[in-house]
Amino acid sequence: MSVPSAPAVCLLSGGMDSAVTLAEAKAAGFAPYALSFRYGQRHAHELEAASRVAHALGAVEHRVAALDFDKLADSALTGSEEVPKDRDEADIGAGVPPTYVPARNTVFLAVALGWAESLGATDLFLGVNAIDYSGYPDCRPEFLRAFEDLAAVATAAGVEGSRFRIHAPLVEMTKREIVLRAEELGVDLGLTHTCYDPREEDGRVLACGRCDACALRLKGFREAERADPIPYATSAEPSR
Amino acid sequence: MSVPSAPAVCLLSGGMDSAVTLAEAKAAGFAPYALSFRYGQRHAHELEAASRVAHALGAVEHRVAALDFDKLADSALTGSEEVPKDRDEADIGAGVPPTYVPARNTVFLAVALGWAESLGATDLFLGVNAIDYSGYPDCRPEFLRAFEDLAAVATAAGVEGSRFRIHAPLVEMTKREIVLRAEELGVDLGLTHTCYDPREEDGRVLACGRCDACALRLKGFREAERADPIPYATSAEPSR
Numbered sequence: 337m338s339v340p341s342a343p344a345v346c347l348l349s350g351g352m353d354s355a356v357t358l359a360e361a362k363a364a365g366f367a368p369y370a371l372s373f374r375y376g377q378r379h380a381h382e383l384e385a386a387s388r389v390a391h392a393l394g395a396v397e398h399r400v401a402a403l404d405f406d407k408l409a410d411s412a413l414t415g416s417e418e419v420p421k422d423r424d425e426a427d428i429g430a431g432v433p434p435t436y437v438p439a440r441n442t443v444f445l446a447v448a449l450g451w452a453e454s455l456g457a458t459d460l461f462l463g464v465n466a467i468d469y470s471g472y473p474d475c476r477p478e479f480l481r482a483f484e485d486l487a488a489v490a491t492a493a494g495v496e497g498s499r500f501r502i503h504a505p506l507v508e509m510t511k512r513e514i515v516l517r518a519e520e521l522g523v524d525l526g527l528t529h530t531c532y533d534p535r536e537e538d539g540r541v542l543a544c545g546r547c548d549a550c551a552l553r554l555k556g557f558r559e560a561e562r563a564d565p566i567p568y569a570t571s572a573e574p575s576r
Numbered sequence: 577m578s579v580p581s582a583p584a585v586c587l588l589s590g591g592m593d594s595a596v597t598l599a600e601a602k603a604a605g606f607a608p609y610a611l612s613f614r615y616g617q618r619h620a621h622e623l624e625a626a627s628r629v630a631h632a633l634g635a636v637e638h639r640v641a642a643l644d645f646d647k648l649a650d651s652a653l654t655g656s657e658e659v660p661k662d663r664d665e666a667d668i669g670a671g672v673p674p675t676y677v678p679a680r681n682t683v684f685l686a687v688a689l690g691w692a693e694s695l696g697a698t699d700l701f702l703g704v705n706a707i708d709y710s711g712y713p714d715c716r717p718e719f720l721r722a723f724e725d726l727a728a729v730a731t732a733a734g735v736e737g738s739r740f741r742i743h744a745p746l747v748e749m750t751k752r753e754i755v756l757r758a759e760e761l762g763v764d765l766g767l768t769h770t771c772y773d774p775r776e777e778d779g780r781v782l783a784c785g786r787c788d789a790c791a792l793r794l795k796g797f798r799e800a801e802r803a804d805p806i807p808y809a810t811s812a813e814p815s816r
Contacts (some may be wrong), residue, residue, distance in 0.1 A: 402643070402644050403643045403687070404641055436732055438690040438691075438694050439689040439693060439731055442690070442726065442727075442730045442731075443687055445686075446679055446682040447643070447679070449682060450680065450682070453679060454678050473730060473731055473732055473734065476729065478729045479729045479730050482722075482725055482726040482728075482729050483726060485725065485726075486682065486719075486722040486725075486726045487682075489719045489722050490682045490713060490722070490723075491714070492676055492678070492713055495713045
């Protein structure tokens, strides 16, 4: 007889980090419930990638919650500012970049917490990364601990004694380590989408190769000595 | 010369407590930005009430954020369970009732935090009440303090040294005191909507008078020795 897996809510953006995080949740023995958001992001390709990843990795369920965040918060990711390009690697992670969406992970985790409580789950997985990260305050371990403390007093389950845990298995990993961990866990990174500013050509989605997200991803593959399976716009290739 | 008022984001449900809270924000010298949510609640009349209140009390702006919460969290307020009726007053507030929406105030405050950060505001107003409350964990002072601690580490503004404050001016007030405070501040409670299970008759919205929310509201008016200006369904009247 097998013990039924405990449910866990996994935030799934469609990017590389959240895909590996979902695979980590499964490897740790949880039954993953994947949650994505439609929040006015320019890169709607993310949601298609999230759906591919949830299916490929065997999520129990994949839900997409809509939130019209773009009406409230100004950010390059929701269309009101330019996505920065060709930044020096040293500048990525120094200060908060214009792609920061105010309180985004707080909102995402809050909604995930509501779903978790409805499911009877006390485990949440989030693919944040504080090493090769992009300078977002809500990707740091102190944010995750503060959210756990909040969940303990914010929910009926918490008041009744359950302790919610925010798992961020990649938080201390470099992008290089994430690429290699994907390989170990059998995650096909060709299904993921990372670029903040993609374009379509002949029905294919091409990553720009120049935004902060592409730069960090490409650095990870380069340092892991692996080829990135996704297609990039030609103009980005010469520099790689 | 007058000093420009600091902006504050005020959560506005359309009920009595959030209306008085918005008036308190104004009385404290803030420029109120009102935020309501469309989240699949059965009582959409709340949003009409919120709009009337925002206008009457002179909010700088009133935004309604849509979130399809009903797809994620089970609750009597979003249609999947029965609204309890005719409960004993002693039972209201004893335990978490079926109208609890998992993590609702966490989600609302998270979105408010995002808007506040975009506006350059560090003050948020929330009409929660821990005295004559309905047993919701996310209406208690310890929840509000935990959210302030989270905001400090979750946002760029927090990391740069701003301290977000969650104001809940009604948190220690009885419903009686709230009714009297509304009078002092000139808030027309006839504009507000409280009932979890209203019905329409001849184009008028009638409160049921029997759900927990109506019961607490009517108790407040009774104890304040004031007449509630909103109409109730006839069947509810004899018992009052």
